Amino acid sequence: MPRHSRGRHALRLTAAALTTASLMGGALLTGADTSVAASPDTYKVKGVDTSHHNHDATGKPIDWKRVAQGNAFAFLKATQGTGYQDPWFARDFKAVSGTSLLRAPYHFFDPKSTRDGAAQADHFIRTARAAGYTGTKAGELPPVLDVESVWVNKKEVCPKALRADQLTVFLQRVKAAFKVTPIVYTRASFVTGCMGGKGQVFKGYPLWLARYGSGAKEPQDVPGAGAWTFWQYTESERIPGLPGKNGTVGAGDRNVYRGSLAQLRAMANLGGAPLPQPGTSWPTVKAGHKGVDVATVQLLLTAQGHATDADGVFGTGTEAKVKAFQKAKGLTADGIVGPATWTELVVTLKTGAKGPAVTALQRQLTDNGHALTADGVYGPGTEAKVKAFQKAKGLTADGIAGPATWAKLVAH
Numbered sequence: 001m002p003r004h005s006r007g008r009h010a011l012r013l014t015a016a017a018l019t020t021a022s023l024m025g026g027a028l029l030t031g032a033d034t035s036v037a038a039s040p041d042t043y044k045v046k047g048v049d050t051s052h053h054n055h056d057a058t059g060k061p062i063d064w065k066r067v068a069q070g071n072a073f074a075f076l077k078a079t080q081g082t083g084y085q086d087p088w089f090a091r092d093f094k095a096v097s098g099t100s101l102l103r104a105p106y107h108f109f110d111p112k113s114t115r116d117g118a119a120q121a122d123h124f125i126r127t128a129r130a131a132g133y134t135g136t137k138a139g140e141l142p143p144v145l146d147v148e149s150v151w152v153n154k155k156e157v158c159p160k161a162l163r164a165d166q167l168t169v170f171l172q173r174v175k176a177a178f179k180v181t182p183i184v185y186t187r188a189s190f191v192t193g194c195m196g197g198k199g200q201v202f203k204g205y206p207l208w209l210a211r212y213g214s215g216a217k218e219p220q221d222v223p224g225a226g227a228w229t230f231w232q233y234t235e236s237e238r239i240p241g242l243p244g245k246n247g248t249v250g251a252g253d254r255n256v257y258r259g260s261l262a263q264l265r266a267m268a269n270l271g272g273a274p275l276p277q278p279g280t281s282w283p284t285v286k287a288g289h290k291g292v293d294v295a296t297v298q299l300l301l302t303a304q305g306h307a308t309d310a311d312g313v314f315g316t317g318t319e320a321k322v323k324a325f326q327k328a329k330g331l332t333a334d335g336i337v338g339p340a341t342w343t344e345l346v347v348t349l350k351t352g353a354k355g356p357a358v359t360a361l362q363r364q365l366t367d368n369g370h371a372l373t374a375d376g377v378y379g380p381g382t383e384a385k386v387k388a389f390q391k392a393k394g395l396t397a398d399g400i401a402g403p404a405t406w407a408k409l410v411a412h
Contacts, residue, residue: 047257
């Protein structure tokens with residue numbers, strides 16, 4: 001996490017010390033990347049991440065009640081390596097727990113400190129538990145592993161001692177301790193440039209990816225692991241509640257969540273909507289668009305009780321129906337079908353289902369090269385095509401079209 005992992009702390013690094021930092025918005029360590037075109041404003045569930053650096057300028061505590069007025073979640077730095085504890089973590093975590101903010105601690109993996117993932121995991125687990133974090137309390141998000149590049153003599157380089165197998169040890173140990181799958185903070189260019197593209201070590205873990213100053217570009221997918229669940233899009237946004245110099249509003253990291261607030265609350269042990277699958281990616285469909293994805297939106301709207309002509313043209317009528325659906329689901333009614341709207345819109349289908357949602361599924365299968373008649377009936381033929389598509393995309397070939405299958409279909 002950009003300014004929050006850096007080495008001004010009790011590790012007492014040498015003059016040539018390694019100072020941790022995130023991979024800033026450019027294509028550091030690798031060539032150019034490709035990303036989905038959607039700005040952070042597309043995603044309405046926002047949050048912050050903090051550490052002692054948010055207190056450095058004044059020493060004043062963060063006003064967490066004020067932070068909670070404009071944010072839904074917060075990640076707090078707890079530990080680094082095998083011995084460092086953030087001096088503000090326990091106080092901040094207690095204060096955050098008294099607000100509406102969904103919260104979790106994070107650990108910066110420091111291979112310079114040790115190659116032993118178990119030792120770092122144990123240090124993190126002890127510190128988090130001492131602050132009252134369990135991973136299963138209402139309002140607690142999964143714990144986070146932060147894996148980044150390092151700085152040597154003002155240059156960003158790969159940490160030489162980093163070993164993928166020790167990251168696996170850390171993740172498995174933390175997962176066993178807190179009974180929940182951890183989140184991983186990293187960047188695609190780090191995985192490509194520093195881990196030889198072996199992102200499969202993070203497969204199945206929700207990803208929190210950094211990309212700054214990107215305009216309408218989301219973070220690039222991590223090779224072998226997939227797309228982001230959280231996106232850190234800046235390290236310098238003015239956030240009411242963070243202390244600044246001379247009583248000003250402090251600047252800090254800002255993030256968005258790829259889903260609805262109901263889904264994030266479900267991730268935080270508060271029940272509600274089903275969670276999006278780690279690594280899934282949804283397209284943005286809006287006014288002016290045409291084609292099979294628009295027809296899919298229209299058919300799914302009809303299946304959800306908002307009857308719409310399935311002509312494949314996103315006009316004013318479709319926009320009005322999308323807004324009505326979003327309002328009914330408690331989403332921002334902007335008329336744009338992004339990730340949060342898709343995850344509420346899609347319907348899980350299996351053999352025996354009938355209706356417009358099945359027609360949408362059949363049309364998508366045909367568009368993805370698995371041709372069949374769009375008759376709106378989920379029979380053996382449709383099940384066979386779904387299984388073939390799932391197998392081709394590396395999904396569980398169970399013949400049930402759930403959110404993960406829909407995401408792969410519409411992403412095409």
